[in-house]
Amino acid sequence: MVQRYHGKECLFCSNKEQTIYFKKFYICMQCIQSLPALQVFLERVERERSNELKRTLSKKKKITPKRKEALERLYRVMEENPKASQRKIAEILGFSQAWVSHLLRNHVDL
Numbered sequence: 001m002v003q004r005y006h007g008k009e010c011l012f013c014s015n016k017e018q019t020i021y022f023k024k025f026y027i028c029m030q031c032i033q034s035l036p037a038l039q040v041f042l043e044r045v046e047r048e049r050s051n052e053l054k055r056t057l058s059k060k061k062k063i064t065p066k067r068k069e070a071l072e073r074l075y076r077v078m079e080e081n082p083k084a085s086q087r088k089i090a091e092i093l094g095f096s097q098a099w100v101s102h103l104l105r106n107h108v109d110l
Contacts, residue, residue, distance in 0.1 A: 067103075070095070074103055 009016045010028035019026040022038065032038045063071070070093075077092050078084070086104070090097040 070099075071103055074100065 007016075008019055008026050010019055010031055011025040012031045013028060015028040015030065018029040020029070020032065020042070022032075022041070027038065032042055073093055074089070074095075077089055081089065081092070084092070086100045087097045090100045093100070
């Protein structure tokens with residue numbers, strides 16, 4: 001099936017700045033502000049985004065004692081072996097390389 005390609009330009013005025021993807025089309029902010037139904041949609045989207053951000057910030061995972069101990073061991077081994085790969089660190093600790101990677105990705109700020 002052949003369809004016309006719509007670039008990132010407004011469906012109504014062909015403006016390429018400040019466009020938002022809406023139901024398979026791009027629409028610029030000026031056109032959205034001129035259409036009341038789209039304004040309501042945009043306000044709802046912004047509300048949902050802010051609520052989602054609040055939820056993710058409030059759902060911070062608690063670190064269990066076992067995970068905290070694993071992190072402490074991991075950081076100790078990393079200090080002792082600064083040039084070791086994740087695979088080598090995993091062998092030293094007796095963990096899988098995937099678990100070492102997971103700990104590093106999710107607990108860098110500790």
